[in-house]
Amino acid sequence: MKLNATLLVLFVLMAVASSSAQEVSVDQLKEMMAQASDNLTTYVYTRSAESEILYSNQTIQEKFLASKETAGKVDLPAQRGWWNATLTDRISGQVLTWEGYLVNGSEHWKENQNWTRFIITDIARVMEDYNELPGQVELAGLSDMQIAGTEKCGDGECYKLVGSPIKPLLKELITLQLMASYFPSPFPLPEELQNKSLDIYNTTLLDHSRVTVTAWISKNTSLLRRMDIQSSLTITPQILNISEPNFEIESRLNESTIYSGFGEPIEIELPPEAQNETYRTVGTDWRWAAFGSARP
Amino acid sequence: MKKFSLNPMVLGLCALALVVVFSSLTLAQESSSDAARANCVKLGYLYHISPELNNGQAICVFPDKTWCDAQAFHAGSCRPTLNPNVFLGAPGPGSNATQLCSNRGGSLKSVHTPYGDVLVCDYPGMENPDIWFISAYSWLNRP
Numbered sequence: 001m002k003l004n005a006t007l008l009v010l011f012v013l014m015a016v017a018s019s020s021a022q023e024v025s026v027d028q029l030k031e032m033m034a035q036a037s038d039n040l041t042t043y044v045y046t047r048s049a050e051s052e053i054l055y056s057n058q059t060i061q062e063k064f065l066a067s068k069e070t071a072g073k074v075d076l077p078a079q080r081g082w083w084n085a086t087l088t089d090r091i092s093g094q095v096l097t098w099e100g101y102l103v104n105g106s107e108h109w110k111e112n113q114n115w116t117r118f119i120i121t122d123i124a125r126v127m128e129d130y131n132e133l134p135g136q137v138e139l140a141g142l143s144d145m146q147i148a149g150t151e152k153c154g155d156g157e158c159y160k161l162v163g164s165p166i167k168p169l170l171k172e173l174i175t176l177q178l179m180a181s182y183f184p185s186p187f188p189l190p191e192e193l194q195n196k197s198l199d200i201y202n203t204t205l206l207d208h209s210r211v212t213v214t215a216w217i218s219k220n221t222s223l224l225r226r227m228d229i230q231s232s233l234t235i236t237p238q239i240l241n242i243s244e245p246n247f248e249i250e251s252r253l254n255e256s257t258i259y260s261g262f263g264e265p266i267e268i269e270l271p272p273e274a275q276n277e278t279y280r281t282v283g284t285d286w287r288w289a290a291f292g293s294a295r296p
Numbered sequence: 297m298k299k300f301s302l303n304p305m306v307l308g309l310c311a312l313a314l315v316v317v318f319s320s321l322t323l324a325q326e327s328s329s330d331a332a333r334a335n336c337v338k339l340g341y342l343y344h345i346s347p348e349l350n351n352g353q354a355i356c357v358f359p360d361k362t363w364c365d366a367q368a369f370h371a372g373s374c375r376p377t378l379n380p381n382v383f384l385g386a387p388g389p390g391s392n393a394t395q396l397c398s399n400r401g402g403s404l405k406s407v408h409t410p411y412g413d414v415l416v417c418d419y420p421g422m423e424n425p426d427i428w429f430i431s432a433y434s435w436l437n438r439p
Binding site: 116173 | 405406
């Protein structure tokens with residue numbers, strides 16, 4: 001009888017623990033995260049990304065390997081923003097830097113040592129670019145996610161969600177990765193991509209690609225605290241369903257972003273040297289394009 | 297036949313007037329050219345003059361290597377394509393994304409990807425949310 005009572009207590013404890021783990025659903029978490037991102041004021045973030053692309057055919061074996069480190073600050077009430085990106089070509093060792101400021105209704109970019117001031121006609125639109133956390137929340141919202149447990153994040157606990165973007169979004173992401181893979185490529189861009197006649201759904205590219213999205217959502221505030229994206233694909237003429245001499249491109253991009261400092265005061269000041277603005281005399285280094293967006 | 301003679305003073309005034317007119321035209325041309333250059337580079341694009349391109353007239357080169365005549369770009373009669381328009385089957389440049397999405401009862405969302413943000417038209421309330429993409433406005437739209 002005593003044993004039965006002990007078993008009963010254990011059973012109840014297990015049931016309580018189980019219900020505690022399932023205290024929220026994925027949809028509820030997505031909704032709470034979206035609501036929290038609607039009330040943002042200030043925050044900072046750091047992002048690490050690495051792109052590795054391997055090119056091969058009968059005579060060529062080449063590799064592109066680069067990493068990009070980004071830091072950013074966002075002050076929505078003051079309509080101010082800042083980001084700083086450093087791209088390291090891990091093959092040549094070359095380092096490129098890029099910095100952007102949105103202050104007092106003007107945008108300023110520092111590329112290596114040169115400053116350019118941009119004419120802004122729609123500051124709200126530019127502010128959206130600097131306020132990039134909601135875009136990550138949308139990505140999680142448009143992904144099939146599962147709760148993978150809880151983990152410590154920053155100074156608190158987070159729900160960990162893992163999943164993959166829904167198919168239409170996956171298709172667009174893979175299309176971007178496909179195009180970006182051709183920037184460092186020794187192989188020419190296929191005609192079907194040049195003239196935009198390639199229909200991804202008529203290829204097996206989606207079967208040869210994988211995108212995993214992992215989100216950490218604060219238990220206390222429902223704010224997104226960290227987001228990881230791992231994306232990979234393989235390209236061959238057979239996969240693209242095109243007539244080209246045989247080749248293979250393997251592309252991998254891993255990105256991790258950590259958000260913090262929510263609601264805390266931040267300073268974004270344009271350096272005095274920014275007044276020495278000059279005209280841009282050279283275009284953007286192509287290696288930034290291997291990471292897709294010109295912005296962080 | 298009456299002989300037509302020119303008063304030297306009138307002749308001098310005419311010559312002066314011509315010089316003034318030509319000078320003004322040249323200055324106006326230079327000023328216009330400066331404005332076109334400033335407009336191009338302040339927007340972050342490259343101002344370039346090459347004998348092989350555009351009959352030697354200045355051009356404004358965009359990140360995807362397309363270009364407009366610098367004056368035409370300044371006047372607004374030539375514009376860069378929104379993006380490389382990598383989204384196959386997406387509406388072309390100049391589409392009013394917000395309006396297009398709204399007409400379909402959806403709301404436009406900017407979604408982060410590791411390769412830049414993409415605009416998504418999301419249809420809430422549908423069993424299988426249908427989305428279609430307008431363009432990726434961050435895709436090297438500006439250098």
